[in-house]
Amino acid sequence: MSTPDRLIEATQDLLWERGYTGTSPKAIQRAAGAGQGSMYHHFTGKSDLALAAISRTAQEMRETAGRLLDGPGTPRERITAYLLREREVLRGCPVGRLTMDPDVIADDALRAPLDATLEWLRERIATLLQEGLDNGEFAPGTAPGPVAATIVATVQGGYVLARASGSSTAFDSAVDGLLSLLAAPARTA
Amino acid sequence: MSTPDRLIEATQDLLWERGYTGTSPKAIQRAAGAGQGSMYHHFTGKSDLALAAISRTAQEMRETAGRLLDGPGTPRERITAYLLREREVLRGCPVGRLTMDPDVIADDALRAPLDATLEWLRERIATLLQEGLDNGEFAPGTAPGPVAATIVATVQGGYVLARASGSSTAFDSAVDGLLSLLAAPARTA
DNA sequence: GTCTATACTCCGATAGAC
C-alpha cells in the first residue's frame, strides 16, 4: 500500500480509538511506519490528514449501512437488519465519536463529513419508514423523519451506554427496546 | 469559594467542553485562578482532580434528572418532562461525553461514576415505565428495561446528532420520534 | 497553602540535506 494510504488508515484507527485531540502526528507516523518528513510531504499537517481519514471513514460507514438498508427484505426487515448487525460496540461509532471532539466540531471542514453521513443515514431510514408505512408494516401515524432520528440516536446513544458500563449489553437492550416500540401495528383497524 | 472547590468547578467545565485528554492542568489552574503549587497541594494530579470533578458532575446530573422524574404528574408525564426539559443541547451531556475518552474508560475509578449515573437513570425510568404500565398509560407488552435503555440512548444519541449538524433540531426530532413511539396505540393483543 | 524554579517529554511544524 502507498504511504499516503498507510497514513490515512493509521489516522482512521487512531481517530476512532483516541479522537482528534488524543491523536498526535508522531503516533500516526509510528502506526503507519512513516517518517516525519514523509507525512508532511504528503499532507500539510494534522488537520489535513484528519480530513482525509474522516472522509474515508464516513464513506466506509455509508457503504456498510447501505449494504443492509438497500439489501434484500421488506423495509422493516432492512431496518431491523441494520439495527441488529454485528458491531464492535465497545469501540463506539467512528463517526459519532468525533462529534464530542471540540476541535473537530469547531472546524466546518472536519465536521461536514460527520453531518453528511448521519444526515444521509437518517434520510435513508426515513425513506424506508415511509415505504414501510405504505405497505402497512408500521403503525399509521408514524412520522418517518422524527422516528428515523430516534433510530439513529438510539444507535449512537447505545454506544455511550455500552462504553459507560464496559459491556455491549446496554447497546443490545436499547436496540431491543426500540424494535419493540416499532413493532407491528394492530391488525384490527 | 475555597480553592479546591474552584479547581473542581473549573475541571468540571473543562471536562465537559474538551474531555479528559483535552484538559490540561495548566488550563484548569488558569480557569480556577489557582497556581501550580496550589493545585498539586490539594490534589495528587490530573486524574485525582478529574475524579472529584466527574463525581460531582454525576451527582448534579442525578439531581437535575431526579427533580423531574420524581416530580409531579403521572409516570408518562414525568418521562415526557424529562425528555423535553431545557438543555444546552450543543454542549452535549457532561457525563455521556466522557465515555468517548479512552483514558477515562480505561480507568475504572473514573468510569464508575459514569456507569452508576447512567445505570441509575435507566433504572429510574424503567420503574416509571412499570408504574405507567400498571395504570394503563403505556401499551401492554412494553418492556420497561429495554425501553428505558432506548429512552436514555435516544437522549445521548440526540446530542451526537445535534453536534454533528451544529443545530439542536436533530435532538428535538429524535425526542419527538421517541415520544410518538411511546404514545402509539396498543399494538400487542 | 501558595509561590517560583526546574525537569523531561511530547506536540505540531519547518528547513534543508540526500
Place this chain on the structure above:
DNA sequence: GTCTATCGGAGTATAGAC
C-alpha cells in the same frame, strides 16, 4: 519522497522556599 535537525510551546509533574 524520505531523512535528520531544529524549534517554541505545552503537558505533567516534583522540589523547595516562603
